[in-house]
Amino acid sequence: MFIRPFDYERAEHLADACDLLRAHGEAAKVIAGGQSLMALVNLGLAQPEVVIDISRAAGYRDCVAADGYLTVGALTTHARLASDPVAARCQPLLGAAAGQIGNARVRSRGTLGGSLAHSDPAAELPLVMVALGASYELTDGRQTRVARAEEFHLGFLTTQLADDELITAVSVPVLGPGWGWGFEEFSRRDGDFALAAAAVLVRIADGIIVESRVAVGAVGDRPVRLADVEISLSGAAPADAAARVGPLRGIRPVGDAGASADYRAHLCRVLVTRAIAQASARSLEAA
Amino acid sequence: MTATITTTLTVNGRQICKAAPAHLSLLRWLRDVAGVTDPKYGCGEGICGSCTVLLDGEPVSSCLVLAAQADGAAITTASGLLEPDGSLGRLQRAFHVTHAAQCGYCTPGMLMAAAAALAGSQRLSRQEIRARLHGNLCRCTGYGPIVDAIELAQDEAADDRGK
């Protein structure tokens, strides 16, 4: 544990953290839950000269539903998201995904904003945000803008965030009437990052799937929506859905020490069909 | 901007206020600054669980939290599980009885994961106890005796409540 010493700044407000980021430039890193950053620091992979702590900033920890959208503050921990009653009622996919992250200690500290900003391709939260068509509220302390989840995640640990920008909140549409959701992931051991993961939403009317959203994670450099699968599901009876899912053309899995590319592609297809079945069952229950 | 920061933590009921380099993790602050050496450095990545402590009652990897981030918090480590008279607490006794420690390196973290698991009111099955230990690695025992210990402590606590 040979850590290069760094200075510490505590931001009382997120806007202060943006000012500090501008003041210190490239040498500075924001810390929220620390569940990604501290591991990188301990391993010597990140060597910030200044660490700006936003974990104690006021606010940004609520799950609020209004006008058909659920808005979750960026400092909301994974544990809170997994157990929040408003989130569970309005968009249960979020809590289901958050509850699968790492272990209990990671969920105690890790935050929504941190997970999205870190943008690990295997992370659960970016995946469900892409599936849900989430929008991220960003601020540089002076101006705010909105980024769409599908455009925000650019690749491995890479996002649209400018150097002085922070995520303040995330909005997702409330689960509409008749919609069902499914979430499936596979990892070697519980708590490991997923080898592949799938998030699915479907709406069934008169016994057929009329709308769907299908996204997968951990099989490329970012989570992706599978438009071809969504099109093929349209008009299918839930029982025929699995047969309609052909080879997944939207993914380019890479092989690594965890799994070969072929195995990941196979796994991904299996998880997508299971998540469709889950979502269909929930949609039928909801009807 | 500060390279040295004063942090106040209530560690196992005792308030400790110390100035230290700002880049210290909670783990290093506890061990090297406050002299509380129960939590152990294992992996530095939050995977092994040997540095687990309770921060305001929640289990955390103390290697992945800056001490400065925890300023003002209550920290519980394995010695915080002792009875007021200094004898072994219920969980510690149970670990002793079932031989749940071999080399002992994971034990302080295991105890805190166990304490967090048993903090809720609902009774945990063996399977649920195992699930609560995901993220705490033991390379000696094969986990069986550790699950036995937690079950034993849970049963004893239930007996006490029944009395």
Ligand SMILES: Cc1cc2nc3c(=O)[nH]c(=O)nc-3n(C[C@H](O)[C@H](O)[C@H](O)COP(=O)(O)OP(=O)(O)OC[C@H]3O[C@@H](n4cnc5c(N)ncnc54)[C@H](O)[C@@H]3O)c2cc1C
């Ligand atoms: C053992 C272990 C297992 C894990 N397993 C999983 C897993 O299975 N799935 C998973 O998804 N994740 C997993 N994680 C990562 C975890 O989810 C992290 O909590 C998350 O990636 C980062 O959130 P954080 O709040 O801890 O961010 P930090 O570590 O504090 O920061 C991460 C990055 O995000 C930036 N950042 C933080 N907050 C903001 C913000 N509001 N706006 C802009 N930038 C910000 C920081 O500057 C930094 O670059 C695991 C971590 C560990 C230690």
